[in-house]
Amino acid sequence: MANLWWIKTLLWRSKTKVLPLPLQNYLAAITPVLNQRFIDAPLMAIDLEMTGLDPKNDQVISIGLVPIVKGEIPLAKAQHLMIAISGSVGHSATVHGIVDHQLHTALTLPEAMSWFLSQTEGHILIAHHAPLDIQFIQQQLVRCFGHSIPLVFIDTLAIEKKRRLQQQDILQQGSLRLGASRARYHLPVYSAHNALVDALSCAELLLAQVAAMGDVKKLTVKKLIDVIG
Amino acid sequence: MDASELQPVEQFLAAHSPFDSLPAEVISRCAKNITVGYYSKASAFVEFDTQNPKLYIVRSGAFEVRDPEGILVDRVAEGECFGFSTLLSGEKVVNKVAILEDGLVYHLPQAIFAQLRAEQRSFDQFFARAFAKRLRNEGRFKAKDLTTTSRITSIMCAKPIIVQAHDSVIDAAKIMRDHRVSSVLVIDNDKLVGILTDRDLRNRIIAEGLDVNTLVSQAMTVSPITTHANALVFETMLTMSEHNIHHLPVVDGSKAIGMITSTDILRAQRSQPLLLIGEIGRQANIDSLIQVSKQIPLLLQNLISADARAEEIGRVLTSVTDALTRRLIELNQQILGKAPMAFCWLAFGSQGRQDQVACSDQDNGLLLAHEPDELAAAYFEALTQAVCKGLDQCGYVYCPGDIMAQNPKWRLPLNQWKSLFKHWVLTPEPKALMHASIFFDMRAVFGPMSLFSELQDDVLASTKDNDIFLAGMAGNSLTESPPLGFFRKFVLERDGSEVKGMDLKHKGSALINDIARVYALSAGIKEVNTAKRIRVLMEANIINRKDALNLADAHEFIAHMRLANQGYQVTNNLPVNNFLKPQHLSSLLRHQLRDAFKVVHDAQAGIKLKFLRSF
Numbered sequence: 001m002a003n004l005w006w007i008k009t010l011l012w013r014s015k016t017k018v019l020p021l022p023l024q025n026y027l028a029a030i031t032p033v034l035n036q037r038f039i040d041a042p043l044m045a046i047d048l049e050m051t052g053l054d055p056k057n058d059q060v061i062s063i064g065l066v067p068i069v070k071g072e073i074p075l076a077k078a079q080h081l082m083i084a085i086s087g088s089v090g091h092s093a094t095v096h097g098i099v100d101h102q103l104h105t106a107l108t109l110p111e112a113m114s115w116f117l118s119q120t121e122g123h124i125l126i127a128h129h130a131p132l133d134i135q136f137i138q139q140q141l142v143r144c145f146g147h148s149i150p151l152v153f154i155d156t157l158a159i160e161k162k163r164r165l166q167q168q169d170i171l172q173q174g175s176l177r178l179g180a181s182r183a184r185y186h187l188p189v190y191s192a193h194n195a196l197v198d199a200l201s202c203a204e205l206l207l208a209q210v211a212a213m214g215d216v217k218k219l220t221v222k223k224l225i226d227v228i229g
Numbered sequence: 230m231d232a233s234e235l236q237p238v239e240q241f242l243a244a245h246s247p248f249d250s251l252p253a254e255v256i257s258r259c260a261k262n263i264t265v266g267y268y269s270k271a272s273a274f275v276e277f278d279t280q281n282p283k284l285y286i287v288r289s290g291a292f293e294v295r296d297p298e299g300i301l302v303d304r305v306a307e308g309e310c311f312g313f314s315t316l317l318s319g320e321k322v323v324n325k326v327a328i329l330e331d332g333l334v335y336h337l338p339q340a341i342f343a344q345l346r347a348e349q350r351s352f353d354q355f356f357a358r359a360f361a362k363r364l365r366n367e368g369r370f371k372a373k374d375l376t377t378t379s380r381i382t383s384i385m386c387a388k389p390i391i392v393q394a395h396d397s398v399i400d401a402a403k404i405m406r407d408h409r410v411s412s413v414l415v416i417d418n419d420k421l422v423g424i425l426t427d428r429d430l431r432n433r434i435i436a437e438g439l440d441v442n443t444l445v446s447q448a449m450t451v452s453p454i455t456t457h458a459n460a461l462v463f464e465t466m467l468t469m470s471e472h473n474i475h476h477l478p479v480v481d482g483s484k485a486i487g488m489i490t491s492t493d494i495l496r497a498q499r500s501q502p503l504l505l506i507g508e509i510g511r512q513a514n515i516d517s518l519i520q521v522s523k524q525i526p527l528l529l530q531n532l533i534s535a536d537a538r539a540e541e542i543g544r545v546l547t548s549v550t551d552a553l554t555r556r557l558i559e560l561n562q563q564i565l566g567k568a569p570m571a572f573c574w575l576a577f578g579s580q581g582r583q584d585q586v587a588c589s590d591q592d593n594g595l596l597l598a599h600e601p602d603e604l605a606a607a608y609f610e611a612l613t614q615a616v617c618k619g620l621d622q623c624g625y626v627y628c629p630g631d632i633m634a635q636n637p638k639w640r641l642p643l644n645q646w647k648s649l650f651k652h653w654v655l656t657p658e659p660k661a662l663m664h665a666s667i668f669f670d671m672r673a674v675f676g677p678m679s680l681f682s683e684l685q686d687d688v689l690a691s692t693k694d695n696d697i698f699l700a701g702m703a704g705n706s707l708t709e710s711p712p713l714g715f716f717r718k719f720v721l722e723r724d725g726s727e728v729k730g731m732d733l734k735h736k737g738s739a740l741i742n743d744i745a746r747v748y749a750l751s752a753g754i755k756e757v758n759t760a761k762r763i764r765v766l767m768e769a770n771i772i773n774r775k776d777a778l779n780l781a782d783a784h785e786f787i788a789h790m791r792l793a794n795q796g797y798q799v800t801n802n803l804p805v806n807n808f809l810k811p812q813h814l815s816s817l818l819r820h821q822l823r824d825a826f827k828v829v830h831d832a833q834a835g836i837k838l839k840f841l842r843s844f
Binding site for chain 1: 234235236237238241260261262263264265266267268269271272288289290330331332333336
């Protein structure tokens, strides 16, 4: 978890650049959130389904968004979006179950990224193994706007790793995966996997982790956040 | 951008009462209006938002509802709800909800809750009933009327006979003939679309002079009235009489899962214990008695499904066994003639203790007033053989250890029984005692009480305050210990798939029976039923009140789990045994079971201290 000063520095440095308006607004909206209490801060769990693991060459197929408001998850605000990609879904279909014909209703990448920015503006992003999803988002921003911006996020995997090491656990291979982490907090097993369900899983895990840390009311987000410039 | 894919949430709701009876689109509406929260033991109690009361649906974890005085009102685990009292009564939240195990909870807003109650009758009924149940909390130990509380799943036919809508009526009629049923369910695309009865065939086909190749869909009753799996027998009876029908398909959503007929209900009522015992007493010959005894497994199923207390179930089933035994003796005496002397039929072990369950074997003996001559010996040999054989045919199989009245070893005059017990008491050899322990749980089922009392008084006089004997018995009762380590292991392997199961009999109930027996013999108490022994021991201040109540609760709980497990095994066509698979347990039950075993463990330590310290 990065130091608040460093996060602010990165954000400030970007603000001095000439950026398209949506990105400028996005940066301006996140700054006041950094000092808030966890219970007050707007948070948004995200999960991406991709054609592969390489941000430079692979594409995003779908995005799931699940917000946390006042320490609870309002399912009414959960959203799931498909993105039209060039080429076929190919082998990754076996992983996330999205097949080409489902992508008919999908948005184009620029439409999808505008939607993403509008929905997550002023929110701290949450993801499990967040750097991967964050880098994918940033790469898509470059494709659409010609620029990327630093994104502030909470990584539930990093939190879990830290917590487990504090308990002097030896980390077994695979023990930090989303499912394995959830099991330690008595969270249910979900058989379905898509961007929406995984974003929900991640949001629930964060609630459980935070509850286990002690007094939720006193917790501030700066203890949890990280940034990639 | 739609949230219709909140599949895990919808699936969960659809699998639990009362949401399981709601149509899919209503469940989906619920899911969309839910907020998800997580509650950790670290915060001890659930904090309620007094401005916005909600229904709390437990997704995982375990909770305890306590009233302002701290008295336990309800325990809530996965798939169950709390917070409904406030929603229904409109009064302020007064109960406290303690968090026993961390978990995820779905919050359903008041507005949606009210909407569902207004729209869906089954939903409204469910909570009205749950609320009423809480209000009469103290009534929960009262015996329940089976028809009002048992669920139809226990008596319905789980594999309904079905035909397709596009079958011809002649094919349907053949299926009905082959299965000897008067009605079939009509399915189209896996969905229940109708019901076809004898009456439909008569009125709509034969009377109309239609061709036998007419399609079932033209003859059937379309969109029949149905009931759901959680309906009570009582409600089903109401539905049938309201609509004057005798066949009700049981559905889960639009899928047919069973069929219930008025005959099923009649049969279920016939197996009520009093009626059954009455029927046993009326049978005039052994064959018809065997026929009647076939209802016993159904009686057990009904008692389990009515959620009767395990102690009551044991007593009820034992009463039936006693009645059967008595009737068998009487019927055989009609054949063999009057007995040449007074005698008592003794029941040992579980029948003696009145805690019989499914698939009990026989443990019995015969107590004769005095030494028989040759003629009398032959008479009792014939009588006992006939009675034991009759019991075997009624489902109480021959005792594998041959502890039966038909074995001359256990068919003795009073003086020989006395010296046999004296031998066990005076030379308490551990191995011999282990086999003998069931004899100390004896009860006379037939014959003059005075004869039996003479034996029992003599035995108790010799065991009372007999330190050496009691130490031997105590030592025996400590050879097995409750499976507490099991839970530690279970916590590690949360799914428990590698664990075979817990033996609830030998590592649970039997240990408590042993403990109660040692104390009872030490104090010369005549009771043999474990719950009664504990009560008497408490009243006589031999066990302190708190420990006695805990032990009685643990005994009841473990026995209840064992019965519920056997009920589950029977309904799912699994072999019936005493092993409980931990993966079938909710986290709440696991907590309670571990508490119960802890009590047994402590009671064993108490026995050790009291009876073994000088050795």
